[in-house]
Amino acid sequence: MKDVRKILLPLPSTSNAEAALIRGYNFARRFHAHLAVLHIRSDGRDIAPLAGEGLSGAMVEELMRSAEHESARTAHDVHHLFVRFVAEHKDIEVVPPHSPFPADKASISFCTLTGNPAEIIPYHARLSDFTLVPHPQSGEEVSSSETLHSVLFDSGRPVVIAPQTPTTGLIKRVCIAWNGTAEASSALRAALAWAVGADAVRVLYCDDYQRKGPDVADVIDYLSFHDIRADTVTFAPVNKDVGKGLLAACKDFDADMLVMGAYSHSRLRQLILGGVTRHVLEHADITVLMSR
Structure with a gap:
């Protein structure tokens, strides 16, 4: 995926939205791409089935009015943030x-739709080169983020998680976590867009992380076909935690981006027992590209 032309940025709220907009703006400028900002309003009528759960019709109507009011307020706040952002970034x-966008410069659009985000966002993600999502507020929210997981599991495209802290610089130092899985392979392919122009690329691997599949030497060969020079480093778990070791290795490299496959084990297993994907989602403070 060297040629990035369309980036989807779903904004469910204003939480960490500005940091994601800045990251998306930088990506759009770097690739001369289009940044499609999407807000999904909840439909108050989805509450109607609660009438069969012991609530009176009047109570359900009040809940619907409240949900509609909250949805309208959130939509207004997100759109206001977008308008202010583009006013400050006139380039x-x-x-x-859905209109043609210029092929030789960065562009941006804003669209609001109503419905189920877990359905609508993956549909749009399937026709985007990748989806950029804001970083949720807390660790608990990260591991249960429906926007993030609906894209990972239902779009067939990579997802990039913006850091919480606004980052204005370009991606220059890329770490690729390799464990031989199909998920890691998909992430590696997506990483080419950034690795091609990076100052330095490092492939990280760990015996406790490795699964059946190509080894790290094969990754270096693959990257060389794309004129990308990379080195390899073995990292060790920290306190028996592979995810901690992986993030520590990224910090040692001063990485701007971590690239990795997501959920080689089942999501349920990782939510219950922990896992590398979950740890990275909850603790990474850099841009993370994941694919499944």
């Missing part, structure tokens, strides 16, 4: 949704 062209 990116604002275009209407």
Whole structure:
């Protein structure tokens, strides 16, 4: 995926949205790509089935009005943030949704739809080169983020998680976590867009992380076909935690981005027992690209 042309950025709220907009703006400028910002409003009518759960019709109507009011307020706040952002970044062209966008410069659009985010967002992600998502507020929220997981599991495309802290610089130092799995292979392919122009690329591997599949030497060969020079480093778990060891290795490299496969084990297993994916989602403070 060297040629990035369309980036989807779903914004469920204003939480960490500005940091994600800045990251998306940088990506759009770097790739001369289009950044499609999408907000999904919840449908208050989805509450109607609660009438069969012991609530009176009047109570359900009140809940629907409350949900609609909250949805309208959130939509207004997200759109206001978008308008303010593009007013401050005049070097990116604002275009209407679904219209042709300029091929030689960065562009941005904003669209609001109503419905189920877990369905609508993956549909749009399937026709985007990758989806950029804001970093949720807390560790608990990260591991249960429906936007993140709906894209990972239902779009067939990679997802990039923006850091919580706004980052203005370009991606220059890329770490690729390799364990031989199909998920890691998909992430590696997506990483080419950044690795090609990076100052330094490092492939990280660990015996406790490795699964059946190609070894790290094969990854170096693959990258060389794309004129990417990379080194390899073995990292060790920290306090028997592979995820901690992986993030420590990224810090040692001063990485701007971590690339990795997601959920080689089942998501349920990782939510219950922990896992590398879960630890990275909850503790990474750099841009993370995941694929499944």
